[in-house]
Amino acid sequence: MQILSRRPIVAGNWKMNGNKSLVSLLEDKLAHEDLSHLDVVICPPFPYLGLFGDTVSLGAQNMSMHDSGAHTGEVSASMLQETGCSYVILGHSERRADHAETNEIVALKVEKALAAGLTPILCVGETEEIRDGGNLFAFLAEQIDAVEQQIGILQFAHIVLAYEPIWAIGTGKTASPEQAQEVHQFLREHLAKKNSDIATKINILYGGSVKGSNAKELFSQQDVDGGLIGGASLNPEDFLSICLAAKQ
Structure with missing residues (x-):
């Protein structure tokens, strides 16, 4: 793999x-391997967030664009932060399709996540x-630009795409x-048009049927900095093989 300055990230979305x-x-499975070469993030359903130790970083699969109030079934950014989350997936295609989350809603959520000290994993795709x-x-540019217009390009230093x-x-x-x-x-x-330094440093993950068998080739690409893993993250052996494939 070509040596990059960006530290790889492999995030599992259950x-x-x-x-x-x-x-x-x-x-x-993960505790018995040296995974110091990357950041491993697990994003389980909300009820399981409190069950993990310090083997991995924790991420939520979604959060509210509201701080608090009469929003039954919603979870705020500050609640996630108190639960031990470091990351939150925002704008996932399933949220956009199933819950009518627009680019503007996603942008507001990103803003709230950053204010709470969470790292958004901002999803875009076609x-x-x-x-x-x-x-x-x-x-894709429209999806990115909606967030940039809400928070400004400098805040992308604290975002994972x-x-x-x-x-x-x-x-x-x-x-x-x-x-x-x-x-x-x-x-x-596209980000470099606004700020080349941030564009160079931002991690961009690939998410789309990543498996142990194709992870190494995908991660070897110059601008692919890891993966957002769906189904394979439910199999500890497969997920570990993907993590090991992210060696720089």
């Missing part, structure tokens, strides 16, 4: 999966129709390493 047993199995229609880069081609999530399809690199390079160059 979605609405997992149980207490998986918490123990995963922690035991459907197959958008890609095939030739609107890929304009679509995750590119998730929606057509490759849970489908078994995976963007080729060259396709992933092309988009990651575009995202970095």
